[in-house]
Amino acid sequence: MSKEQLRLVGGTVYDPANGIDGQVRDVCIEDGRIVAALPPDAPRLDVTGMVVMPGGVDIHCHVASAGVNHARRLVPEEHAGDPAPAPRFVDGSGRSGTGGTVPGTFTTGYRYAGLGYTTVFDAAVAPLTAKVCHASLDDTPIVDAGFFALMGNDDFLLRQIEAGEHDLARDYMAWLLGAAGAYAVKIVNPGGIERWKSGRRGAAGFDEPVRGDRVTPRAVLESLTAAANELRLPHPVHVHCNDLGVPGNVATTLDSMRTVAGRRAHFTHLQYHSYGGEPGKSWSSAAAQVADYFNSHPEVTGDVGQVMFGPAMTVSADSALEHALYAATGKKWVNIDIELETGCGIVPHTYREKQAAAALQWVVGLELFLLSEDPWRMVLSTDHPNGGTFAAYPQLVELLMRRDARDEQLKRLNPRYLAGSALADGIAREFTLNEIAIVTRAGPARILGLKNKGHLGPGADADITVYQRNENIVEMFTLPRYVLKAGTLVVEEGQLRRAPQGRRFHLRPTFDEAVIPRLRRYFDDHATVRFEHYPVLNLKSDSVRLL
Amino acid sequence: VIAMNAPPTGPVTCLGCGCLCDDIEPTVADDRLVRLGNACPLGERWFGDGTLPTEVLIDVRPAPFDEALAEAARLLSAEPGRLLIYVGDDLTCDAHREAAALADRIGATIDGPTSDTVADGLLAAQRRGRATATLGELRHRADAVLFWDADPATRYPRFLERFVHAPALFATNRRLIAIDIGDRRGPAECTERFPIDAAEEVDALAVMRATVLGHPVGQLSPPLTAAADLARRLTKESKYLAIVFDAEPTSPADRDEGRTEGLIALVQALNGPTRAAGFGLRAGGNRNGLESVLTWQTGYPFAVDFAPGYPAYAAGETVAERLERGRFTAALVLGNPATIPEDVAMRFGSVPTVAIGPRASEAPFSPHVTIDTGAASLHEAGLVLRMDDVPVHASPVLSHPRSVTDVLRALSSHLPAQTPAEVG
Numbered sequence: 001m002s003k004e005q006l007r008l009v010g011g012t013v014y015d016p017a018n019g020i021d022g023q024v025r026d027v028c029i030e031d032g033r034i035v036a037a038l039p040p041d042a043p044r045l046d047v048t049g050m051v052v053m054p055g056g057v058d059i060h061c062h063v064a065s066a067g068v069n070h071a072r073r074l075v076p077e078e079h080a081g082d083p084a085p086a087p088r089f090v091d092g093s094g095r096s097g098t099g100g101t102v103p104g105t106f107t108t109g110y111r112y113a114g115l116g117y118t119t120v121f122d123a124a125v126a127p128l129t130a131k132v133c134h135a136s137l138d139d140t141p142i143v144d145a146g147f148f149a150l151m152g153n154d155d156f157l158l159r160q161i162e163a164g165e166h167d168l169a170r171d172y173m174a175w176l177l178g179a180a181g182a183y184a185v186k187i188v189n190p191g192g193i194e195r196w197k198s199g200r201r202g203a204a205g206f207d208e209p210v211r212g213d214r215v216t217p218r219a220v221l222e223s224l225t226a227a228a229n230e231l232r233l234p235h236p237v238h239v240h241c242n243d244l245g246v247p248g249n250v251a252t253t254l255d256s257m258r259t260v261a262g263r264r265a266h267f268t269h270l271q272y273h274s275y276g277g278e279p280g281k282s283w284s285s286a287a288a289q290v291a292d293y294f295n296s297h298p299e300v301t302g303d304v305g306q307v308m309f310g311p312a313m314t315v316s317a318d319s320a321l322e323h324a325l326y327a328a329t330g331k332k333w334v335n336i337d338i339e340l341e342t343g344c345g346i347v348p349h350t351y352r353e354k355q356a357a358a359a360l361q362w363v364v365g366l367e368l369f370l371l372s373e374d375p376w377r378m379v380l381s382t383d384h385p386n387g388g389t390f391a392a393y394p395q396l397v398e399l400l401m402r403r404d405a406r407d408e409q410l411k412r413l414n415p416r417y418l419a420g421s422a423l424a425d426g427i428a429r430e431f432t433l434n435e436i437a438i439v440t441r442a443g444p445a446r447i448l449g450l451k452n453k454g455h456l457g458p459g460a461d462a463d464i465t466v467y468q469r470n471e472n473i474v475e476m477f478t479l480p481r482y483v484l485k486a487g488t489l490v491v492e493e494g495q496l497r498r499a500p501q502g503r504r505f506h507l508r509p510t511f512d513e514a515v516i517p518r519l520r521r522y523f524d525d526h527a528t529v530r531f532e533h534y535p536v537l538n539l540k541s542d543s544v545r546l547l
Numbered sequence: 548v549i550a551m552n553a554p555p556t557g558p559v560t561c562l563g564c565g566c567l568c569d570d571i572e573p574t575v576a577d578d579r580l581v582r583l584g585n586a587c588p589l590g591e592r593w594f595g596d597g598t599l600p601t602e603v604l605i606d607v608r609p610a611p612f613d614e615a616l617a618e619a620a621r622l623l624s625a626e627p628g629r630l631l632i633y634v635g636d637d638l639t640c641d642a643h644r645e646a647a648a649l650a651d652r653i654g655a656t657i658d659g660p661t662s663d664t665v666a667d668g669l670l671a672a673q674r675r676g677r678a679t680a681t682l683g684e685l686r687h688r689a690d691a692v693l694f695w696d697a698d699p700a701t702r703y704p705r706f707l708e709r710f711v712h713a714p715a716l717f718a719t720n721r722r723l724i725a726i727d728i729g730d731r732r733g734p735a736e737c738t739e740r741f742p743i744d745a746a747e748e749v750d751a752l753a754v755m756r757a758t759v760l761g762h763p764v765g766q767l768s769p770p771l772t773a774a775a776d777l778a779r780r781l782t783k784e785s786k787y788l789a790i791v792f793d794a795e796p797t798s799p800a801d802r803d804e805g806r807t808e809g810l811i812a813l814v815q816a817l818n819g820p821t822r823a824a825g826f827g828l829r830a831g832g833n834r835n836g837l838e839s840v841l842t843w844q845t846g847y848p849f850a851v852d853f854a855p856g857y858p859a860y861a862a863g864e865t866v867a868e869r870l871e872r873g874r875f876t877a878a879l880v881l882g883n884p885a886t887i888p889e890d891v892a893m894r895f896g897s898v899p900t901v902a903i904g905p906r907a908s909e910a911p912f913s914p915h916v917t918i919d920t921g922a923a924s925l926h927e928a929g930l931v932l933r934m935d936d937v938p939v940h941a942s943p944v945l946s947h948p949r950s951v952t953d954v955l956r957a958l959s960s961h962l963p964a965q966t967p968a969e970v971g
Contacts, residue, residue: 066936069843076673076860079846083857086651092965096651096857098846104858105843128681131930131938135640136843155716197688198717199786199822323818332676333815337824339683339937340716346676497968526716528683528709532557533569533940538928 010048017455055118055463116465146183146505174511196320234449250286269305287367308388319343394477563593565934635882636832639929752809794827829934921947
């Protein structure tokens with residue numbers, strides 16, 4: 001293979017992982033990787049005066065699961081309103097598609113890359129349906145991708161917890177990650193989905209048994225977090241806490257964090273889990289309490305799950321929550337109980353400035369960003385498409401960088417639940433470009449344990465986004481001038497030109513094979529798919545395999 | 548492709564119906580299937596002896612493969628925007644992905660049996676959503692199974708054995724209830740039966756839903772009163788109710804749009820006072836797979852028209868109707884022609900066609916170009932989806948010289964080159 005070389009010349013580089021904060025320097029690329037230097041006659045791309053960052057890394061979105069595909073199917077009217085003709089690439093290829101809150105897979109890949117994002121993780125995949133996710137990701141071009149396997153309501157696991165079989169639970173976790181071709185463990189509403197499927201309603205107590213005497217949400221969270229830490233997974237448990245969206249849920253959220261204190265754990269879309277008040281009586285921001293906990297516990301990481309005003313699609317394994325949203329709104333509703341594993345609920349939703357709840361959610365998200373002292377550990381997400389779509393990231397960047405932009409929007413919001421809000425009182429902090437680079441690239445890559453992503457040091461993947469400086473931050477972040485993916489120029493002069501196939505991140509942790517005969521017996525007795533047909537086979541050979 | 552005569556390495560998957568039983572144990576001798584452990588009569592018919600024709604024809608004359616591809620490419624390039632790619636059964640999702648790519652490239656409409664069999668149900672689910680589950684949830688949780696005008700025995704022979712009678716983890720007792728519409732009967736083993744006149748079917752669904760929601764229902768006929776009482780009792784007596792219906796009823800009289808929408812609405816309402824899931828029985832051949840692939844690529848599960856330069860939804864008209872009114876000037880027919888609904892297949896005589904798939908040479912119409920291939924699961928590995936969208940890996944039992952996926956890739960290379968963008 002010939003050595004493909006390129007030198008980006010004269011850009012102002014923001015590479016926080018390597019301590020580079022707005023320095024003018026060249027970036028050298030060879031064979032898809034960053035290198036320290038190139039010969040003087042290497043091809044050059046003049047980016048003088050432009051802003052150079054690593055490619056964006058989305059730590060938490062929903063783009064390729066079977067559940068997402070059910071959501072996609074639910075809104076033909078959105079697709080009809082957002083047709084996406086095929087981009088014209090230099091090799092003549094290019095696929096058409098449709099957009100809306102849940103774009104088709106090709107359109108998803110193109111639009112992410114068009115925003116300068118080059119790595120994405122689907123945050124919730126039922127292992128039973130992992131094959132669908134891999135096939136969908138095969139049709140999601142440009143971006144490198146992986147997904148998190150849903151655990152925490154799976155029957156086999158709950159049985160091991162009830163029996164006190166911690167080692168078997170850990171070995172099962174390791175087997176399941178490999179079988180599904182997943183990258184990390186996702187815990188959604190531990191025990192709560194099983195509770196909904198078995199016909200019980202209302203909020204589960206954190207210490208209320210879901211099954212038997214020992215299987216409580218706390219025990220499930222504790223068991224999985226311990227197992228993931230013992231396996232030394234690059235990204236330990238990715239936790240969607242119990243009681244999402246419920247007033248007063250900050251107590252559960254903080255209790256969850258204390259339960260796993262001292263171990264690595266990532267708490268996701270914390271905006272939905274940082275509320276004070278009491279159901280039916282009051283509702284308020286508790287972002288300051290969560291930020292305080294974060295500021296004093298360096299082992300904990302999180303992403304925000306910011307709400308952006310406009311259309312969204314709520315799609316979650318937290319199917320009890322989705323039923324509650326359906327009951328409250330009367331909108332379309334999909335529920336799919338997934339055998340022996342998890343659930344799936346879907347309700348289209350629109351966040352409006354004049355809705356008191358949506359206004360509070362918007363405020364809570366921004367407070368989490370602005371009150372958390374360490375941007376490396378509280379990174380950007382909208383939980384696409386739940387809190388808004390990834391297309392809104394540039395608007396979110398502006399809200400973080402410009403106090404006047406958010407104060408202006410704040411004036412238009414329904415103030416009903418904002419009395420105790422720090423944001424309403426005024427927060428002066430404005431993110432710098434370096435901090436934006438942290439919350440959109442360097443931070444997520446570090447939290448995910450991706451050594452070659454999110455930075456521009458030698459050995460890193462040459463995933464690079466080049467922005468034209470612009471007073472209008474939304475414009476600047478909406479239309480990168482250049483985007484490189486593994487050294488390939490996918491965006492040139494603001495136009496999508498190439499769409500290489502991305503790579504897949506997945507793990508095959510080692511484990512004690514003694515769990516296999518038990519699993520086989522369990523499948524023989526209870527599953528509707530044969531044990532030998534359950535694992536994902538034939539993952540592409542160029543996949544990135546870790547561990 | 549495994550070597551000839553090699554014994555299969557494990558159980559294989561049957562595409563005879565949407566149950567996608569993946570526990571079929573084949574025995575191979577002399578490149579033929581001689582025994583199929585666990586297969587039902589439908590499965591035995593679907594597998595046959597595993598042999599399929601291997602012809603390549605232009606009109607009815609044998610032709611070299613490359614020549615047939617070139618002729619197919621010529622036909623499919625002639626009039627962009629007025630082409631149909633019809634995807635029949637027995638293909639993997641990998642073949643579906645290639646077919647959709649081809650449709651996008653040549654500006655064709657891509658569709659399959661969905662438009663002529665189950666479109667009403669899919670459109671109703673797009674308007675309302677739906678409450679369902681994978682079939683293992685029916686097996687393990689349902690303490691009551693209500694068969695709504697459905698007896699799976701004939702068209703889904705192992706459905707009851709695998710998902711209703713198999714040992715359950717959570718539901719210790721299970722009531723089997725039949726709602727018998729007109730002169731049709733649910734499974735014989737149902738211990739409770741409720742006959743309803745066909746003319747009152749949609750009314751019965753509405754009355755049951757209203758009862759579940761606590762709305763007044765007024766004076767009712769005796770059968771509707773019984774239906775309302777049943778709904779009232781089930782909300783109290785059942786913790787997880789499964790409603791099983793045939794999503795692809797054979798009788799046109801059953802295709803009242805209100806029926807599926809009424810079923811969906813009833814199941815959704817039941818999730819207020821209790822838990823419930825609806826299960827629509829689907830035919831085999833990976834029809835669910837085609838709908839999934841089209842959805843993730845285009846946003847629409849069927850009737851996708853690429854003629855505008857992007858995917859547009861052409862739902863609302865069956866393929867037979869579109870063929871009848873001359874919408875298409877040529878068609879690429881993929882999959883096993885024997886599985887194409889009859890009123891579609893008979894209209895393929897009115898346009899020039901290219902047929903590629905298992906038993907293409909036995910098509911009941913006269914393709915201009917014919918290329919026989921192997922079938923999913925029998926000869927081609929890949930992804931197939933059960934009627935509840937659970938993916939199953941299909942691993943091949945025998946070999947065949949060609950797969951649909953490979954033929955489509957080869958066909959693509961015979962099409963005129965795509966125009967590259969100019970880069971300044």
